[in-house]
Amino acid sequence: MSNRFIKKLANLAELSADDRRALEIVTAHPRRFAARQDLIREGDEPGPVFVVLDGWACRYKILPNGLRQIMAFLMPGDACDLHVNMLAAMDHGIQAIGPASVAMISRAQMQAMMHDHPAIARAMYTAQLVDEGIMRAWIVSMGRRSSIERVAHLMCELYLRARGAGMTQDTEFALPLSQIILADALGMTPVHINRVLKELRLAGAMALRRGSLTILDPVKLVQIAGFDENYLHRRLRQATAI
Amino acid sequence: MSNRFIKKLANLAELSADDRRALEIVTAHPRRFAARQDLIREGDEPGPVFVVLDGWACRYKILPNGLRQIMAFLMPGDACDLHVNMLAAMDHGIQAIGPASVAMISRAQMQAMMHDHPAIARAMYTAQLVDEGIMRAWIVSMGRRSSIERVAHLMCELYLRARGAGMTQDTEFALPLSQIILADALGMTPVHINRVLKELRLAGAMALRRGSLTILDPVKLVQIAGFDENYLHRRLRQATAI
DNA sequence: CGGTCACTTGAGCAGCGTCAAAACCCGTGG
DNA sequence: CCACGGGTTTTGACGCTGCTCAAGTGACCG
Structure with missing residues (x-):
């Protein structure tokens, strides 16, 4: 096991x-x-x-x-x-x-x-x-993305990472992060995080509540985020010598 | 040589x-x-x-x-x-x-x-x-520092790094970065960079012009930036086994 | 059942972006 | 040597995104 x-x-x-x-x-x-x-x-x-x-x-x-x-x-x-x-x-x-x-x-x-x-x-x-790629992506988010793009982008990232560790079920996964924590990660205030989450929920893109995230519309979420999964390098170079 | x-x-x-x-x-x-x-x-x-x-x-x-x-x-x-x-x-x-x-x-x-x-x-x-420490410091800057703090912080970083490579003379060093480049690095607009540089100049902290930066008042600059050089690790662990 | 913490929502404000125009700098070619 | 042209820097007026302050609601736990 x-x-x-x-x-x-x-x-x-x-x-x-x-x-x-x-x-x-x-x-x-x-x-x-x-x-x-x-x-x-x-x-x-x-x-x-x-x-x-x-x-x-x-x-x-x-x-x-x-x-x-x-x-x-x-x-x-x-x-x-x-x-x-x-x-x-x-x-x-x-x-x-x-x-x-x-x-x-x-x-x-x-x-x-x-x-x-x-x-x-x-x-x-x-x-x-x-x-390191993830850190660079965070820099890009903080520098050049609006608050809603930033939140959406982070959620896309966390979803894919969670999936890589086998922690997702379908469109949902456990995300034990308070809005205060998210604010500290995204360089925003908790109250603005709250408003953005509401907007994403009303847009039908995703819903975060009680420690779990549901992706309602993956296409829409990715589009809002401007998400490109390149940087997570899920496709690695084949047969690298050491 | x-x-x-x-x-x-x-x-x-x-x-x-x-x-x-x-x-x-x-x-x-x-x-x-x-x-x-x-x-x-x-x-x-x-x-x-x-x-x-x-x-x-x-x-x-x-x-x-x-x-x-x-x-x-x-x-x-x-x-x-x-x-x-x-x-x-x-x-x-x-x-x-x-x-x-x-x-x-x-x-x-x-x-x-x-x-x-x-x-x-x-x-x-x-x-x-x-x-990696520098990347993390950039994330901190983008997330939690005001524009003037961000600019001041970057200049402190670049000055110390330049000094480590023996590229400074006294309080001045060559910094061939346009305001547009600085804007792209700090997640701001060129016009706001310009205003911030003016403010730092008027405050007597530093002056950036024609490809070179002059530190006018190191103490003031560090204080504006909230700069702590820890993350550059200029003091390394002694005698590390491999 | 009371206390603490997270979440939610509103009203007002400010930091920084946008748009626009002018001055400057420097390399290039006549 | 000077005129030209492109890019950068500078400055002003105005607007929007996201912050501040504040109050209230809900969830959990002892």
Whole structure:
């Protein structure tokens, strides 16, 4: 029975039974985090690599004036940077959004595994590239999209990512993000998020309520967002030599 | 006589004479690009790793409606992602801003060099982490800073990065970016950029003109920007094992 | 059943965009 | 050397998107 991490990596590279076993071992003893608990804080010295197995987390930063900006969502299956611990201090925090279960893989473990399992290494590097693509897409959204386009675009992204981890049923999936969290991620105020969600609902594009998102009209949603899934790199280069 | 790339990497790891020689070789035959010429376009298959030796470039994306968003500046010494060619297609373009000189290092060359020169590998990975930190800082800026804060923050960043590559003299450095380019990078309109630059000039914080930026009052500029240099990781972890 | 938190809605405002015109800069060619 | 032309910079007037402030409703939990 494989977890979300394995499922996600399997989308990015061909994994042998042996590879899967190694991943099982390394994620066997996750740690539980409470809602709003920090996995690591800005300024802390980086430690193990985090892999979210269950629940959601986010990377965030608090400005001097108290405003918060979320820079990435980590959903089940997502890991954070491989090489962080070359740095002396974290430049941002990572926080559980709801209760979450997180595997913590030491640098040594990680290195051994990637050395012994090239396919895993390949998948991890690819995942990292996709994460960078997502960051760039966020920059584009914040810079050049209107609020309704921004919200629609994020929902398209999260839906596809959730589907990649096998977390969607049909047109619906669990999205445990409050409007406050969405506001912090999209650089808006909660009240404006609320109005935009209403507009999207009335337009018949999507409906977000009580922790789950329903895509009412995928075509319309994609069109509002100006969404192009290129950057998620679901179609990878075939047979990459290491 | 070492180039900007070597100078930058030397800030990130202890480089031996041998390491430096390897870097010299691999950057010995740069290619020249004209202003506005693409190094690579969105949709293209990724090829060699680019290293900007002279001039500036930017990562960018054009939206369906014709708007452009710049997601990163590459100044002399900067390289682009190590592992890109695991992906089938670029999700963004890279373009020279003015005339530029760019080394193109093949995957094979890069891998051999990083294998034979662990210090170079370390420096490259660290540079990559810093670049990610910069992207996150841009997200924060776009989401939660006012236009004047955003401009001031970018200038602080560019000044420190330029200094790291030895490209500043005292309080001034060459910044060959038009107001149009700045607008595309900061998610604003050129006319508003213009007004903000005027405001910063009148406030006695900084003056940008004719391709060069003068910091008039560093303290004031940093204060306006709410700038915290953490994310550039100029203080690295000591003696990192690989 | 009361307290806290998230959500919802309205009214008014301001930061930044739009549109437009003029001044400037610089390379080019007569 | 000067006139020309394209791009950039500058400035003004006006409007819209999204923020602020405020009040009220609903959901969940102890």
